[in-house]
Amino acid sequence: xxxxxxxxxxxxxxxxxxxxxxxxxxxxxxxxxxxxxxxxxxxxxxxxxxxxxxxxxxxxxxxxxxxxxxxxxxxxxxxxxxxxxxxxxxxxxxxxxxxxxxxxxxxxxxxxxxxxxxxxxxxxxxxx
Numbered sequence: 001x002x003x004x005x006x007x008x009x010x011x012x013x014x015x016x017x018x019x020x021x022x023x024x025x026x027x028x029x030x031x032x033x034x035x036x037x038x039x040x041x042x043x044x045x046x047x048x049x050x051x052x053x054x055x056x057x058x059x060x061x062x063x064x065x066x067x068x069x070x071x072x073x074x075x076x077x078x079x080x081x082x083x084x085x086x087x088x089x090x091x092x093x094x095x096x097x098x099x100x101x102x103x104x105x106x107x108x109x110x111x112x113x114x115x116x117x118x119x120x121x122x123x124x125x126x127x128x
Contacts, residue, residue: 006039012119012126014040037084044115045083048076079103082127103128 006015017033041049048066055061059073066073078088078099088099107124110116116124 004035004039006035007119007123009119012123014123040085041080041083042116042120044110045076045080049080052077052080075099075102075106079106079124083124085127100128 004017007013008015015035017035019028019030020033021028038046051065052062055065059070062068062073063070068076081088082103088103104125107116107121107128111118111121
């Protein structure tokens with residue numbers, strides 16, 4: 001099976017599930033169903049979340065496993081938190097403008113590196 005797409009390929013907005021169907025009996029339910037927080041994440045964000053959970057949230061262990069710096073771990077964690085629809089708090093200074101700018105720059109860097117499409121980046125930038 002294919003992974004459920006979560007963003008519109010045309011405009012980048014969030015998609016909703018409109019139909020559920022039972023493979024056993026063929027019963028179908030139609031309506032508006034939310035995808036949930038975890039399905040909003042990109043494959044890269046899910047991979048980071050898996051490492052973060054596996055390492056029990058110990059940033060030093062995440063740094064070591066992924067070979068990235070402390071600020072990068074924090075930035076990716078903040079991006080993950082924002083992508084799940086939560087307010088990014090804690091590590092932000094003042095009103096959080098510096099951290100939001102860092103998150104925006106990280107998204108732009110991911111586009112430049114080919115890690116994100118323009119539509120994915122646009123959706124992430126709207127959430128920041």
